[in-house]
Amino acid sequence: MWLYKELLNRRIPQILASYFIAGATFILFMDWVVNRYGLAEYYTTMALFGVIAILPSVIILSYFHGAPGKDQWNKIEKIGIPVNIIFILLVFFIGHKSNWWFKEIKDDILRNFYVHVTSNEDYLNNYYVDYGFGSVHFYDKNKYFVSSIEENC
Numbered sequence: 001m002w003l004y005k006e007l008l009n010r011r012i013p014q015i016l017a018s019y020f021i022a023g024a025t026f027i028l029f030m031d032w033v034v035n036r037y038g039l040a041e042y043y044t045t046m047a048l049f050g051v052i053a054i055l056p057s058v059i060i061l062s063y064f065h066g067a068p069g070k071d072q073w074n075k076i077e078k079i080g081i082p083v084n085i086i087f088i089l090l091v092f093f094i095g096h097k098s099n100w101w102f103k104e105i106k107d108d109i110l111r112n113f114y115v116h117v118t119s120n121e122d123y124l125n126n127y128y129v130d131y132g133f134g135s136v137h138f139y140d141k142n143k144y145f146v147s148s149i150e151e152n153c
Contacts, residue, residue: 015062023051042101050088057084 007013030047033039060080065071095101 010063010066012059012062012066015066016058019055019058019062027051046092046101049091053088053091054084057081 027044027047031044034041034043057080060077064074064077
């Protein structure tokens, strides 16, 4: 019970709640900026990582400086906060150099369609004709599938 009262006296729940609201607002704002201005999507991921990664520093500061009155900096703050910031900077730097943030999902399926509307089914053979330029075909039979739409569709 004394821990709960001590945490309330140091205003840790209020500070953490304010931090989570501000962090969520920042992440949603970054997502809006990315969608609105067509920026790369990894900015939202980096914002989320930054908000989560700086949480230990927020907890340390709220615990040691949340109580009313003047507080002195102690060893935990002098060591813990710079270590946390160095960790974040290293992850951002290493992630930038090894393309963690920039990876995009590659889709190996080709989804290009060519639609030729005609009433004559004999035109299908024209797509595979050699036009006299060596082995150049309009469409390679091994790569492309050309068919007509069934009448019952």
